[in-house]
Amino acid sequence: MAFLTLKHIQRIFEPGNNQVVALKDISLTVDAGEYVAIMGESGAGKSTLLNIIATLDQASSGKITLNGRDLTKLPEKAAAQYRREHLGFVFQNFNLLDSFNNQDNIFLPLVLAHTPLQEMQRRLAPLAQQLMITKLLARYPYEISGGQRQRIAVARALITQPELLLADEPTGALDSHNATQLLKLFAQVNQAGQTILLVTHSAATASYSRRTLFIKDGIIYHELYRGTQSQTQYLQKINTSLTALMTSGGEENVKA
Template structure:
């Protein structure tokens, strides 16, 4: 099992320590190598907290996150940056590209930090940017290209390290329908090649690309839907039915 989340609890203490507010209340699930899992839920359900913990950007109050059997909570603080750089890939809604660097420099930046040879950088860069259709834009800066092109560059940066786990936070949230479809198609291709992905999204269309969808509610997993070989067009209404049932207070496993 590539990723195991076991009894994950995260509590935040209000200002001056007045009270403890639970964001996650015992979340458990696992993700197999090469699986594409989406996480859905209303605002306040715990999605962002879960992704933050999976990204090793915060520590859980209780429970464990194991990546290839390694407990993330046991990684020393001084080693966390290298762990995130080498083992995890991130695609954020707002891209998080550096405006002072060209797209080329943004994409290879994690490899520069890792001390990767220039020849290896180029060997990894061009196949990725060719697939994403941004090779002609590599010398441009983020402010000179469209939102969809920036997001594709961000995706290339996330994938160029060949991460164990790709984490995507609302990756299509700021994109038009055409750019969103292109990005999701790229995630499908990467998944077909064995890339393990966990994506947080509000979009049923985006979630329908996943092989499995977890529904969070009030810090707990309240439902799950498995694609099981269905076409996306057939999986979409199943997801919509699950979402409606959860919003109405029921729990539906599909």
Template sequence: MFLEINHVEKVFKTRFSKEETRALQDVDFQVQEGEFIAIMGESGSGKTTLLNILATLEKPTKGSVILNGQDITAIKESQLADFRLKNLGFVFQDFNLLDTLSVQDNIFLPLVLARKSHLEMAYRLEQLAPKLGIQSLLNKRPFELSGGQKQRVAIARSLITAPQLVLADEPTAALDYKNSEDLLKLFETINMDGQTILMVTHSANAASHASRVLFIKDGRIFHQLYKANKTNTDFAKEISLSMSALLGGE
């Protein structure tokens, strides 16, 4: 199995009291290589905590996360940055691009940190840029780009290292409808090329582009839906109904 989330729990304790907040409770699911999964839930449901654990930014109180046979929750703190660099790609809602660097240098940044040669960096970008439609943007600065263009650049930066897993946190939140649709179709294309993607989103429309949707409520997996042969429109309606049931406590 590509990714296993095994009975994960996360308890936060306040610094000056014994009060505990249980953010995740017995979260247990598996991900096949090449899946595109959306994670949904209301604010405070635990979905961001789950994403942070998958990103190795937090450790679970109990349970384990196994990526291609490696327990990533057991990696030493001193080795985590290197692990993320080599295995994980990140796409954020606010892009996290550096205006002082060109688009090309923003994309190269993970490879610079990994000490790759300029020849290899140029080769990887040459392969990647046409797929994302960013060839004409490479010499610009991020402040010269639209939101949709910035997110394409952010996706290029997340893919340039050929990560095992891409984690996306509300990637369409800062975009209008057209740019959101363009971005989600891009995710679908990337996924069809074999990239495994986990995306946290509030949007039923965004989630409808995934192959499976997991719903989290009160720190537990409440429900899941598979897209199968449904259209995006029909799947979005089904997702909205499930979200209504989740919010209504049915």
């Protein structure tokens, strides 16, 4: 059975008297341990889809199940608890609190879950070593670089030991060097078994994934699997698909 399943997800916004169909009909499955990137033009619905999976937004219709649990039926309070206990988030702008030092930023979701301090420290030690942030823990977000802040944000996402890691344009605020370091880290985390779903507009970022979905006009227009291809080969296929996506006017649903 698939780890994450979306069936006929639709999201319609109705500002004023205008109806905007952000997602028309999205169905997909993600297996445990997969690393999937979602791409599409601005306004294609990428972030809307991620927010619905994250229970930060609700679908107008359709069904989502994660590890056998129906997320579309969670009331607001239960959804907030579910996010804390089962999902990890990495955002473009880090979303760290400058009034907390880096260690306390990382601990925050565990504090909200009433996790004992000894357990928080036990989880942090190997993460800090893996992310090379041990010397940064006593400092504050405003005292460190953007790349370092994103590593703190990744630690905060992973310390909950999430079933699913969700990343929304995680390299958007980073220079090329720090972006590459972050994506290599994601690849390592995925190889260790972490399921990752990442939204990006960058072909280079998507090339680190194992599968790439392209959204257009509210549907999954195209899908690529990396398979045994090198990262360079996969990047070329992604760029080719993006060119086709921008020049095609019709709806299509193909796999490659």
